[in-house]
Amino acid sequence: MYDITSKISFIMQKKKDKILELKNDKDKLKRKMYLSFLSFAIPFLWIIQYMERFIPSFTGSSKLFPDIKPIDYIALLLTVTAAMFLYFYTQRYIKTKGKFDTLRHSIMDDIGSMICNCHEQCTCREDFIKEMDEKGIDLIMR
Numbered sequence: 097m098y099d100i101t102s103k104i105s106f107i108m109q110k111k112k113d114k115i116l117e118l119k120n121d122k123d124k125l126k127r128k129m130y131l132s133f134l135s136f137a138i139p140f141l142w143i144i145q146y147m148e149r150f151i152p153s154f155t156g157s158s159k160l161f162p163d164i165k166p167i168d169y170i171a172l173l174l175t176v177t178a179a180m181f182l183y184f185y186t187q188r189y190i191k192t193k194g195k196f197d198t199l200r201h202s203i204m205d206d207i208g209s210m211i212c213n214c215h216e217q218c219t220c221r222e223d224f225i226k227e228m229d230e231k232g233i234d235l236i237m238r
């Protein structure tokens with residue numbers, strides 16, 4: 097939203113709003129990524145624990161997996177489902193992180209020149225960098 101009372105230029109305000117939005121998306125995706133990793137890891141560890149029940153038997157028994165239990169099927173289903181979510185969120189995270197860094201670098205290039213409408217010495221640049229830093233966006237390190 098354009099704040100008419102701010103001395104920061106319109107384009108910089110737009111970029112600021114966009115980068116805050118991207119950061120929010122990125123943080124949400126990161127949380128979803130961790131959650132889907134946990135949802136993957138727990139049933140996966142179960143499978144590792146009872147690995148021998150997942151080994152097919154080609155002798156005697158008419159069943160290919162004579163030792164497998166219903167809970168093992170559930171663990172398998174959960175592992176596959178969680179792995180799909182993990183893949184999906186990771187891809188989206190990488191994409192959002194890429195956009196976020198591109199915009200962050202673009203803002204870093206912009207703050208080297210004019211970012212405000214002041215005509216005399218001012219602290220807009222410092223204030224802007226500090227404000228963004230407080231919001232978790234580093235404009236100093238590439």
Ligand SMILES: [Zn+2]
Binds near residue numbers: 221
């Ligand atoms: Zn200024």
